[in-house]
Amino acid sequence: MLARGNRGHAVKTLQLDAIRLGFGELLGKAGADGIFGEDTEKTIEALQKWLKIEVDGIAGTQTKSSISKAKNNAGLKGTRNFNIHEFYCKGSNTILSGGMDKNLILNLETLRYELGNKPISVNSGYRTESHNKKVGGASKSQHLYGKAADIKVKGVSASKVYNQANKVFNTGGVGKYNTFTHVDTRSGRVRFTG
Template structure:
């Protein structure tokens, strides 16, 4: 865990106006281009104000970044990555704006874009999470899973933005990643399911500082997570399985139901 990124004192300002997020906005549900060849990272280049009716790759990027603001209470819903700015995206934007002290009009202009970019980090991760925190525990990095490493990295990036929302909703409490991506070998050694979402980089087992697992579960129910393991463990499993139907788990799984 990176203490500077996980402190409870707000956004890491070193991540302000930096990040490689824009380089992957058009990759769709599964990235196929290696981020390692993308060159020096820079802040996502918003070129216009976005509002309902807009469409395009910049809307996809917006949807990724506000994905953790899918609902205001426990609800089995998520912000789709379809590039169409509709009512669900607008509502998520409004929740994001309210949480960050912005005018909650659902319009993504320069002020909202600046705050969105402040959640970036220079390597394409987010302000409070490092890619390395999600590496397979057997030293495989993002390799040897069920999809290629570049796809895993993009999936993790999208997961990070949902976790940024969890962190914000938890009062800026630090989050420890107990398990992120798992290689096939590590997943088997850990007793994971044969088609665990960890194998694709769309799942994490987390502990939120100062919060019980039940409290974390309840927060996660508002963040667009479609996979939630029971809150009877010392950690909370979260994943976005419904948004990745090609991975074979297209049904909602809230093991403890709506809390």
Template sequence: MRVNTLKRAAVAFALALPGAAVATVVAAPPAHADGCYTWPRTLTQGRSGADVRELQIRVAGWAGYGDIVHIDGRYGPETAAAVKRFQAAYGLRVDGIAGPQTYAKIYALQDNDCTPKHFSYAELDNGCGTGGWSGGPLSTSATRANALRAMWKLEALRHSLGDKPLYVTSGFRSVACNRKVGGTAGSQHLYGNAADLISRSRTLCEVARSARDQGFSGIFGPGYPDHGDHVHVDSRRENKQDGLANTTDWSASDCGVN
């Protein structure tokens, strides 16, 4: 459970006590960047820099059907379109400009470690009972960076499905873990790019179909061998190390996703 959630629960409990003194209750501060990242300026098309790159990571899940947001630090039409989709999805003014209203929503969505509030590194780390981010083909920092981008896409997917919980059953796998669970030799799980998902409120086909709009270039679900009980999503188009860069592979034939 998140720290802020605990704070809100404590405040609610205190207020519910008979005769509780309201003056002694300290409410949780409003959501903000805190230990994560704060944007120093408004961003529009033509801008470039590290702050653009940070923005692109957070709107990567609003790429649009079959597209991705390149994390290149350049604010072009692709990034502006993703920002517009993000703004529309959250009821903001749709102008493609990343300014105070857009940043406020991002701050409200992210935790101090820059992960989106409904997903965590712990959910996506090595899934064979050992935890951690080592043992794959990439460095720990590169693997975690891939996982962070994947989590922001998952946050967008979750929101597109009505903000109903999505559960990650497998995220990053070390080479040893991947071998143990019978994963393919070139699995995207090795790079921190992938997540296997289930939902208790949406069908797997709804998850697979929505994932097409959320920047996932790999989608496998019902109708694909051994994927009848979960949906696999990954970001293979952005993975330069595995030879699948610029590749899109969707296969969930029972859902019309091909």
């Protein structure tokens, strides 16, 4: 059980999980510092309310289990700041039966946090093969597998988004375009400009 006054790696992991689910802005200036203070307690309370579990500001078994389940279901249900419908194919209004890659959405929450909690717009998420062809996507585009998103961040230049995405999506793909940034969770690091 983690509560106010605890410190260390387990607290930092809890804070990072809160960021990946969209609650980073509540952590205050300290962020994921490994110290369970007032801001972390308030963050856990907000997270518990969102998870629809008992709200006590303590990360016990139920809270940890619910956080883990929410992370595992992020590709099917989304997170606090990303509704899964934002990732539906723009041509067919569908998504893969298994949903999007959970790490794509969790990383997007981290990116949002790292960019000052500015709203991220998803221009393109999942694409069917026919829609991918229609928009001129690559034949093996990560969009086909639910592993990619083309994004814009309100009030942040595409180059700044690209630079930060380079860190957050360290082992995936990041593409720099004039008006948007491509991010994906493929295996292996790939960088490109369009």
